[in-house]
Amino acid sequence: QAVVTQEPSLTVSPGGTVTLTCGSNTGAVTGGHSPFWFQQKPGQVPRTLIYDTSNKYSWTPARFSGSLLGGKAALTLSGAQPEDEADYYCLISYGGGRVFGGGTKLTVL
Amino acid sequence: EVQVMESGGGVVQPGGSLRLSCAVSGFTFSSYWMSWVRQAPGKGLELVAKINEDGSEKYYVDSVKGRFTISRDNAKNSLYLQMNSLRAEDTAVYYCLSERGGYWGQGTLVTVSS
Secondary structure, three states: OOOEEEOOEEEEOOOOEEEEEEEEOOEOOOHHHOOEEEEEOOOOOOEEEEEOOOEEOOOOOOOEEEEEEOOEEEEEEEOOOHHHOEEEEEEEEEOOEEEEOOOEEEEEO | OOEEEEEOOEEEOOOOOEEEEEEEEOOOHHHOOEEEEEEOOOOOEEEEEEEOOOOOOEEEOHHHOOOEEEEEEHHHOEEEEEEOOOOHHHOEEEEEEEOOOOEEOOOEEEEEOO
């Protein structure tokens, strides 16, 4: 099965901007891979933030946005808040299957 | 209000079986692909199985093929995961997920141990 790669950890200052990426060992990630992004805070159930590259849910804070960047899926957080400190996972579609990335631990410090 | 509720987890010996259930309300269950996602203690997320709207298409991660079976009953707004020949590495919290709907259950813990 494919391998999906994410930065293991990133740090952002409060109010700052950070971009998390999601790559594939099979080549460039495109819209056809229908990337999803999830947030999971310690001890909590994951929450879906983004679907199909850039679409948000009613509960997705406006400061989060999804895109494709340099052959990868990307999640950009603009104006980081302390409550954004969490693990973030992407999910990529390969034909019938879907594979999660290993997750990025985001620290707001 | 959307509700997604898993049940059926517990402690089972290696080689044993469990059947997980997921009861859904508050959205049109029959319109969505549904998935089972698991998370081993201290680890990341893994999509175990998914099923299309009418149950005619199914996908399994390689590690559970031949052991796990996903199914659904749209009349009962319910999703199931039959898990056979369980192994220690199947120990995890299992979540029910409507991907595009964005809805997650609270999870049910499966522990495989002798």
